[in-house]
Amino acid sequence: MPLLQSxxxxxxxxxxxxxxxxxxxxxxxxxxxxxxxxxxxxxxxIETLRRFANIVRARADDFADLIARETGKPLWEAKTEVESVxxxxxxxxxxxxxxxxxxxxxSPMGARVAVRHKPHGVxxxxxxxxxxxxxxxxxxxxxxxxxxxxxxKPSEKTPATGAFxxxxxxxxxxxxxxxxxxxxxxxxxxxxxxxxxxxGLLFTGxxxxxxxxxxxxxxxxEKILALEMGGNNxxxxxxxxxxxxxxxxxxxxxxxxxxxxxxxxxxxxxxxSLYDGLMAELTxxxxxxxxxxxxxxxxxxxxxVIDNAAADxxxxxxVALLTRxxxxxRHLERTDPDQPFLSPALIDVTEVAERPDIELxxxxxxxxxxHEFDEAIAEANRTRYGLAASLISQTPSLFDRFWxxxxxxxxxxxxxxxxxxxxxxxxGVGWSGNHRPSAYYAADYCxxxxxxxxxxxxxxxxxxxxxxx
Numbered sequence: 001m002p003l004l005q006s007x008x009x010x011x012x013x014x015x016x017x018x019x020x021x022x023x024x025x026x027x028x029x030x031x032x033x034x035x036x037x038x039x040x041x042x043x044x045x046i047e048t049l050r051r052f053a054n055i056v057r058a059r060a061d062d063f064a065d066l067i068a069r070e071t072g073k074p075l076w077e078a079k080t081e082v083e084s085v086x087x088x089x090x091x092x093x094x095x096x097x098x099x100x101x102x103x104x105x106x107s108p109m110g111a112r113v114a115v116r117h118k119p120h121g122v123x124x125x126x127x128x129x130x131x132x133x134x135x136x137x138x139x140x141x142x143x144x145x146x147x148x149x150x151x152x153k154p155s156e157k158t159p160a161t162g163a164f165x166x167x168x169x170x171x172x173x174x175x176x177x178x179x180x181x182x183x184x185x186x187x188x189x190x191x192x193x194x195x196x197x198x199x200g201l202l203f204t205g206x207x208x209x210x211x212x213x214x215x216x217x218x219x220x221x222e223k224i225l226a227l228e229m230g231g232n233n234x235x236x237x238x239x240x241x242x243x244x245x246x247x248x249x250x251x252x253x254x255x256x257x258x259x260x261x262x263x264x265x266x267x268x269x270x271x272x273s274l275y276d277g278l279m280a281e282l283t284x285x286x287x288x289x290x291x292x293x294x295x296x297x298x299x300x301x302x303x304x305v306i307d308n309a310a311a312d313x314x315x316x317x318x319v320a321l322l323t324r325x326x327x328x329x330r331h332l333e334r335t336d337p338d339q340p341f342l343s344p345a346l347i348d349v350t351e352v353a354e355r356p357d358i359e360l361x362x363x364x365x366x367x368x369x370x371h372e373f374d375e376a377i378a379e380a381n382r383t384r385y386g387l388a389a390s391l392i393s394q395t396p397s398l399f400d401r402f403w404x405x406x407x408x409x410x411x412x413x414x415x416x417x418x419x420x421x422x423x424x425x426x427x428g429v430g431w432s433g434n435h436r437p438s439a440y441y442a443a444d445y446c447x448x449x450x451x452x453x454x455x456x457x458x459x460x461x462x463x464x465x466x467x468x469x
Contacts, residue, residue, distance in 0.1 A: 004183050006160050009072030009304045009340055010293040016070070016160035020184035026151055027197040030122045033177020034149030038119050045145055046093050052141075052172030053089040056082065063164060067133055068294035070158050072303040072340075073257060075294050084134040084422065085165075091422050091440065092142045099443040100146065111455040117447035119147035120224055121199035124192050128204045129306050130260040132158035133165050138422070138438055139202040139226070139446075140169070140179070146447040148199075149178040153192055155205075156185045157306055200224030202445070204262075204438075207359065207385070207431040214434060226436035226445045228262070230359040231387030231428060233417045234380035235265040236402065237278055238373060238393045246274075246392045247281035250365070253390065253416040255289060255344045258302040259363040262432075263388040263410065263418040266360055268367045269376045275369050279346075283330055286344040291335060304340040305362050311340035314362040318345060321366070324352045332364060357383050373398060377405040387428030388417040409437065 006016040037045070056063060060082045068078035103115040123143050127136030132154055140150050154162025166181040182192055193201050193213055200223045203213055210229040217225045235253050237246045253265035270278055292300030305311050311334065318332040332345035344363045349355055355366070370376040380389055390412040391402040399413045409428035410420055420426045420439065427437030436445050 002184075004156060004159055004185070006070055006158065007307075008069050009306055010069075012339060016163070018159065018163070018183055020188055021153075021182040023182060023184075023188060023191045023195060026180040026182050027122065027192075027195050029177050030149040030151050030180050031197055033175055034119075034122055034147075037144075037149060037175055037178045038147035040147075042096075042145070042147075045147065048173040049089045049092070049141055049145060050172075052169050052174065053086045055168045055171045056086050059164075059168065060086075063133070063168075066164055067161050068303075070160050071129065071132060071306065072294060074292075074296075074300050074303055076299050077257065078294065081131055081134045085137045088134075088137055088141050088422060092145055092442070094423075095440045095443045096142065096145050099441065100447050100449075107453065111453060114452040114454055116450050116452070117146065118450055119143075119447050121148060122197060123148045123150055123224070123446070124195070124198045124201045125150055125152045126189055126193065126201065126203045126205060127152065127154045127158075127162060129155035129157040130257060130262075132161035135204045135228075136162070137165065138442060139204070142442040143202065143446045144169075144174060144178065146443065148446060149180070151180040151182055151192065151198065153182040153184070153189050156183075156188075159183045198223070200226075200445075202226045204228040206230055206361075210434075211431070224445055224448075225434065226438065226442075227434040228427060228436075228438050229387075229432050230262045230361070230385065231264075231408075231432050232266045232357055232359050232383040232385045233263060233388040233390075233408070234267045234269055234383075234406075235390045235392065235417055236269045236376050236380060237274055238271045238376060238391065238398060239395045240274070240393050242394075243274060243277045243281050247278060247285050249390075249392055249414070249416050250278075250282055251285050251289065251344070253418055254365040255286070255302055255363045256416075256418060258291075258305050258342065259344075260305060260361055261418045262359075263420060264361075265388075265390070265417045266364075266366060267380075268365055269370055269379050270367065271373075271376070272369050272371055279329060279367070283346065286330055286346065289344055291341055291343060302344075302363065304336075305342055306340065308340050310362065311342055314342060314360060314364060317358075317360050318347065318364055320356075321347050321349060321352065324354070325349075326352055326366075329367065355382070357385070359385070373401065374405075377402060381405075381407050384431045385428065386430035387432035388412070388420075390415060390417045409433065 329346035425437035425441035426439035
């Protein structure tokens with residue numbers, strides 16, 4: 001088997017290496033074991049996942065250190081990711097009880113209607129590198145609670161975190177057959193997604209891959225497909241006297257996690273009269289943000305992007321915007337020629353005639369000036385994506401118009417575009433998802449409803465349409 005390696009973005013040091021997995025063998029193991037897990041009582045599965053949460057809690061420091069080193073994100077942010085992994089269990093238990101609970105209704109003639117849910121069987125989970133524990137865990141925990149077996153393939157850029165996570169499930173008591181780890185590159189992921197032995201795929205990643213998966217699954221309607229993809233997310237600043245606070249919210253939206261969040265703000269749409277003041281505040285704030293390695297002191301606000309290839313692509317994209325007529329407000333700078341550290345960048349693209357509708361997955365914020373609020377909403381909707389959008393304004397009526405007019409699955413007011421709560425649904429429209437919202441609504445795609453008409457004794461008669469005996 002080919003050897004897979006993971007390197008620390010901040011240092012380039014080798015962190016992990018291992019062989020690529022045998023997909024056929026992993027699927028066979030899951031198929032052989034899932035029915036036993038599904039037959040266990042729900043209370044047993046829930047208790048097992050709670051033990052998993054306790055294992056993660058006991059290993060939290062080591063887990064956060066590994067996530068920070070493998071992704072390059074600051075240690076403080078890695079710690080919040082581990083906390084989200086732990087908290088996902090109780091949230092998923094509550095969500096399953098609310099959205100997949102057994103229900104009974106009375107029916108005529110002493111019968112009843114029962115609604116129960118069944119697991120799909122063997123589900124594949126493809127995870128991303130930006131939140132290599134929290135995001136796949138958001139699929140895996142509800143899938144296991146529902147009674148599915150899971151085959152988890154982490155991103156080839158963060159396999160060490162994936163291996164650590166799987167070890168925690170097993171230490172908590174999830175049977176080895178029911179939580180399988182597949183490591184490998186894109187070809188391995190494609191083989192897993194197309195394998196006849198899986199009953200569905202839960203995906204978090206780029207729109208490009210998600211669109212390919214959607215086409216691939218078009219001929220298999222019997223398999224569940226949940227796509228959580230990216231966004232070209234707008235944040236609108238309009239009719240607000242506090243441009244300092246607005247700049248802070250914009251910076252959090254655009255530059256947290258080095259811009260490597262699917263909900264990160266990619267486009268700032270600002271009222272003409274607020275432009276100069278907001279740009280002054282935002283430029284000054286961006287210049288103060290500390291970019292550094294995960295364990296630096298003082299803590300950095302953001303670390304590097306995931307690797308040098310990603311940094312190169314972002315630099316090329318910034319130059320492309322310049323050549324199209326973009327006006328640089330703050331240049332994208334490579335602070336270390338050997339590692340993928342990038343400074344926060346701002347570029348005015350108001351005069352760019354054809355703005356590319358792409359997800360620049362890094363710390364680049366494009367700025368557009370607008371004269372009228374309807375123009376701002378139209379600009380916000382000028383995208384095939386539809387994940388997150390936010391309005392910063394002191395006028396409630398403007399938010400009513402924004403909420404009604406903007407096309408997105410997450411629509412915020414005076415809050416950043418990112419940081420969606422786990423106790424609410426999370427998902428987008430257009431190229432951001434396929435109407436299978438995750439987070440609290442993940443229970444919906446981890447089990448399917450079964451309706452039963454039931455009676456204790458058989459009773460039947462035909463009262464019309466019979467000849468005389």
